[in-house]
Amino acid sequence: MEKWILIDGNSIANRAFYAMPPLTNASGLHTNAVYGFTTMLLKLLEEEKPTHMLVAFDAGKVTFRHEGYGDYKGGRQKTPSELSEQFPLIKELLTSFGISQFELSGYEADDIIGTLTRMADEQGAEALVVSGDKDMLQLASDKVTVAITRKGVSEVERYSPAEIQEKYGLVPLQIIDLKGLMGDTSDNIPGIPGVGEKTALKMLHEYGSVEQVLEHSGDLKGKMKEKVEQHKDDAIMSKKLATIFREVPLEQGVEEMKYNGYEKPVLAEAFRKLEFKSLMERLDLTGEAVGAEGAVQAADLVVVTVTAGDDDALASLSCALPKVESIYCEVIGENPHQSETVAIAVASPDAIHVISLDEAKTDALGFFRDWLASTDAAKTGFDMHRVELSLAWHGLPINGIVFDVQLAAYLLDPTSTESAQTISGLCGKYGLPSVASDESVFGKGAKFKLPETEGLHAFIAAKADAVRRLADKQRTELERSGMYKLYYDLEQPLSRVLAGMELQGIRADASVIEQLGAELEGRVLELKGKIYELAGMEFNIGSPKQLGEVLFEKLGLPVKKKTKTGYSTDADVLEELAPYHDIIPSILMYRQLSKLQSTYVEGLLKEIRPNTGHIHTFYRQTIAATGRLSSQFPNLQNIPIRLEEGRQIRKAFVPSEPGWYMLAADYSQIELRVLAHISGDHGLKEAFLHDMDIHTKTASDVFGVRPEDVDSNMRRQAKAVNFGIVYGISDFGLSNNLGITRKEAAQFIEQYFVAFQGVRKYMDDIVMQARRDGYVTTLLERRRYLPEIKASNFNLRSFAERTAMNTPIQGTAADIIKLAMVKMDQELRTRELKSRMLLQVHDELVFEVPEDELEIMKKLVPDVMESAIELDVPLKADVSYGHSWYEAK
DNA sequence: CATATCACG
DNA sequence: ACGTACGTGATATGC
Numbered sequence: 059m060e061k062w063i064l065i066d067g068n069s070i071a072n073r074a075f076y077a078m079p080p081l082t083n084a085s086g087l088h089t090n091a092v093y094g095f096t097t098m099l100l101k102l103l104e105e106e107k108p109t110h111m112l113v114a115f116d117a118g119k120v121t122f123r124h125e126g127y128g129d130y131k132g133g134r135q136k137t138p139s140e141l142s143e144q145f146p147l148i149k150e151l152l153t154s155f156g157i158s159q160f161e162l163s164g165y166e167a168d169d170i171i172g173t174l175t176r177m178a179d180e181q182g183a184e185a186l187v188v189s190g191d192k193d194m195l196q197l198a199s200d201k202v203t204v205a206i207t208r209k210g211v212s213e214v215e216r217y218s219p220a221e222i223q224e225k226y227g228l229v230p231l232q233i234i235d236l237k238g239l240m241g242d243t244s245d246n247i248p249g250i251p252g253v254g255e256k257t258a259l260k261m262l263h264e265y266g267s268v269e270q271v272l273e274h275s276g277d278l279k280g281k282m283k284e285k286v287e288q289h290k291d292d293a294i295m296s297k298k299l300a301t302i303f304r305e306v307p308l309e310q311g312v313e314e315m316k317y318n319g320y321e322k323p324v325l326a327e328a329f330r331k332l333e334f335k336s337l338m339e340r341l342d343l344t345g346e347a348v349g350a351e352g353a354v355q356a357a358d359l360v361v362v363t364v365t366a367g368d369d370d371a372l373a374s375l376s377c378a379l380p381k382v383e384s385i386y387c388e389v390i391g392e393n394p395h396q397s398e399t400v401a402i403a404v405a406s407p408d409a410i411h412v413i414s415l416d417e418a419k420t421d422a423l424g425f426f427r428d429w430l431a432s433t434d435a436a437k438t439g440f441d442m443h444r445v446e447l448s449l450a451w452h453g454l455p456i457n458g459i460v461f462d463v464q465l466a467a468y469l470l471d472p473t474s475t476e477s478a479q480t481i482s483g484l485c486g487k488y489g490l491p492s493v494a495s496d497e498s499v500f501g502k503g504a505k506f507k508l509p510e511t512e513g514l515h516a517f518i519a520a521k522a523d524a525v526r527r528l529a530d531k532q533r534t535e536l537e538r539s540g541m542y543k544l545y546y547d548l549e550q551p552l553s554r555v556l557a558g559m560e561l562q563g564i565r566a567d568a569s570v571i572e573q574l575g576a577e578l579e580g581r582v583l584e585l586k587g588k589i590y591e592l593a594g595m596e597f598n599i600g601s602p603k604q605l606g607e608v609l610f611e612k613l614g615l616p617v618k619k620k621t622k623t624g625y626s627t628d629a630d631v632l633e634e635l636a637p638y639h640d641i642i643p644s645i646l647m648y649r650q651l652s653k654l655q656s657t658y659v660e661g662l663l664k665e666i667r668p669n670t671g672h673i674h675t676f677y678r679q680t681i682a683a684t685g686r687l688s689s690q691f692p693n694l695q696n697i698p699i700r701l702e703e704g705r706q707i708r709k710a711f712v713p714s715e716p717g718w719y720m721l722a723a724d725y726s727q728i729e730l731r732v733l734a735h736i737s738g739d740h741g742l743k744e745a746f747l748h749d750m751d752i753h754t755k756t757a758s759d760v761f762g763v764r765p766e767d768v769d770s771n772m773r774r775q776a777k778a779v780n781f782g783i784v785y786g787i788s789d790f791g792l793s794n795n796l797g798i799t800r801k802e803a804a805q806f807i808e809q810y811f812v813a814f815q816g817v818r819k820y821m822d823d824i825v826m827q828a829r830r831d832g833y834v835t836t837l838l839e840r841r842r843y844l845p846e847i848k849a850s851n852f853n854l855r856s857f858a859e860r861t862a863m864n865t866p867i868q869g870t871a872a873d874i875i876k877l878a879m880v881k882m883d884q885e886l887r888t889r890e891l892k893s894r895m896l897l898q899v900h901d902e903l904v905f906e907v908p909e910d911e912l913e914i915m916k917k918l919v920p921d922v923m924e925s926a927i928e929l930d931v932p933l934k935a936d937v938s939y940g941h942s943w944y945e946a947k
Numbered sequence: 948c949a950t951a952t953c954a955c956g
Numbered sequence: 957a958c959g960t961a962c963g964t965g966a967t968a969t970g971c
Contacts, residue, residue: 623970852957856958
């Protein structure tokens with residue numbers, strides 16, 4: 059007789075995780091859930107002697123349940139990294155046990171188990187389902203027993219249909235009705251509010267099913283009747299959500315679930331890596347020989363901590379350096395310009411050396427510093443842009459960086475979240491030996507804490523080793539996806555260029571900012587008094603909540619827009635309210651000036667280094683989904699310019715040397731030029747070939763008038779249409795922006811597409827291409843995946859379609875200015891110019907230039923920018939200069 | 948720690 | 957019919 063054991067892997071891993079005390083191995087990897095899972099497996103194997111065994115896992119984030127109900131499992135807090143990092147370990151362990159595992163994208167573990175129990179019923183096999191979830195009780199039958207974990211994992215409570223009858227007075231299938239009525243907070247299944255287990259059971263004993271309860275809702279009394287009648291739909295939906303789907307199209311069959319026992323050496327090796335010493339003894343595995351062939355696993359690493367006094371270790375490091383394949387440098391702190399670098403690990407295939415930074419600075423480690431600084435010593439690392447800055451501030455130059463795992467991960471998927479860009483996350487993605495997450499080792503936020511040296515070094519060593527393996531996989535991936543050149547010829551060199559700009563910093567004159575701050579303070583104070591007077595009370599104007607109450611309740615102004623939490627008071631709303639009350643202009647002005655004061659006056663002053671007077675931003679190269687850079691600590695890409703009051707801030711950005719100039723060059727209409735090129739639209743190309751004013755040209759085509767008859771209003775509207783085109787246009791967005799009706803907006807768009815038919819074709823084609831390939835690309839083959847382009851949800855899909863239209867445009871523009879930056883850096887070096895590139899603001903480059911180079915740079919910078927790449931239309935860069943960034947306009 | 952707002956391209 | 961313009965980061969407020 060066959061005996062199947064079917065385990066709900068996710069549920070048991072969860073139970074084990076919360077039931078077991080924390081447990082970590084030497085490199086900081088959490089193993090408590092793996093341990094709990096293992097003890098449960100051992101117990102089942104011993105007591106049940108199964109002929110077949112299977113562990114099912116949930117796969118993917120979106121299941122068919124989400125299609126009907128977006129909030130399914132919505133309220134659930136996300137899996138802690140301490141647990142998620144253990145899933146790969148559990149899966150590896152199951153393989154060592156010889157136990158098969160199924161998962162299928164779009165289905166949950168209980169659906170897979172439900173399908174298999176149906177097969178057990180049909181084939182007359184005996185099955186035991188093991189889970190922590192009572193939902194599973196619906197699967198019980200003559201053949202199927204359900205075991206639910208009780209406190210911990212190894213103790214279970216078994217339910218046959220008779221036992222379910224005894225305990226609940228229900229047949230197994232009625233468990234679904236039970237949940238339909240009472241809901242399940244952990245899965246965010248609503249049920250009927252106020253109905254708990256007791257009430258639900260009473261109703262079911264009386265009526266038998268959700269449908270019957272709803273039909274007889276008239277018989278109920280008082281509050282309960284109201285609740286049931288109000289939430290009929292919720293109950294029906296909840297029942298649907300609680301129903302385990304038993305027709306999963308499984309790719310594997312019963313044959314593959316056969317269990318033939320484990321091989322002792324294999325399991326011994328797995329336990330040894332996990333450091334499960336007690337289990338090894340319990341199973342008498344300690345003496346089992348270890349098959350040493352195959353890759354070295356993370357826990358096998360030979361880790362040498364190098365100290366200046368340890369001659370053996372020094373010799374070993376010196377020997378290993380030529381064979382080093384990867385480096386990991388632990389930088390603590392978000393801002394690399396003020397970070398602590400604790401230690402560096404270098405990994406070769408047979409050993410990893412860890413050097414604390416203090417040791418690295420000693421005389422005995424001079425050879426190591428030379429190696430770091432050597433251009434010939436190739437280095438593969440992680441987040442080396444940050445590392446370079448951090449080390450530079452500690453007086454350690456680093457050269458010869460040839461590959462960066464984080465940068466590669468970004469190119470391979472620029473939308474990957476921050477956690478998917480960590481070493482731990484990447485190891486999971488590529489199926490490499492697990493590495494603990496930074497969060498699980500260090501904690502986060504206020505709880506951040508370095509572990510003791512030994513654990514810290516083991517962790518850093520594990521990361522260095524992982525970098526080596528990851529880089530191998532990624533090089534292939536980059537090649538396969540056609541991004542090899544983009545990586546090696548552009549992004550990797552750019553990383554060094556950025557580091558140079560950031561270390562140089564930009565000079566900021568604190569006295570200019572302070573002066574502006576003093577003026578602002580007076581005006582803000584004055585406005586504050588005026589606002590209090592007009593409101594007839596004092597309140598916190600900076601609080602949207604309090605402001606909303608004053609405007610819409612006290613003063614009774616019409617509500618134009620709501621936010622999730624209350625009234626909207628954003629600038630659009632306030633502008634609409636201006637005709638109703640004199641307080642509005644003052645509030646708008648107050649907002650504008652207090653923003654300047656807090657973000658730009660106070661914010662920037664804090665960022666000026668007292669000894670140099672420089673501000674050092676940090677460009678992030680792995681954040682923006684389109685390929686753009688972003689700027690942090692402080693953000694120098696959003697310094698005010700549009701309004702004169704704010705623009706004054708730019709007067710503080712001055713050259714760092716006396717007599718030098720600030721020089722700025724920006725691309726003119728780069729995105730529309732890119733669009734002209736990639737769409738091949740005849741009219742758009744002609745416009746740029748003749749260097750026409752593009753908004754006037756658009757107005758003339760859209761409104762059907764001669765260019766000289768285009769008035770300023772027509773031009774303004776055409777400009778908005780051009781913006782819309784670049785963003786992936788919709789009539790709603792345009793109507794909102796222009797304050798016209800949707801119908802009128804739709805007409806503008808249609809007229810635009812009649813005039814620029816090539817653009818219409820591009821928009822259609824790119825969306826089709828995204829649907830076909832699952833991604834779009836820029837001119838330099840930068841990729842962005844758009845899985846939601848196939849979503850059935852209108853919103854998600856529309857968003858993906860607009861992104862498909864926008865990303866090749868914005869992304870190609872980003873490619874181009876990056877090319878210009880790398881070229882510009884080279885030109886400055888080869889021509890031995892003293893001028894320095896300081897800032898990039900998406901379509902603008904800012905330099906500081908000595909007077910005697912002004913003439914050269916006025917020509918060189920736009921030349922390099924315009925020739926960065928050859929398109930079917932010319933690129934144009936406008937250059938200007940002055941004594942401050944303000945004057946370079 | 949999330950939300951609303953606003954600065955830039 | 958659905959309901960949003962694309963991409964970022966910093967700040968203050970309030971739970």
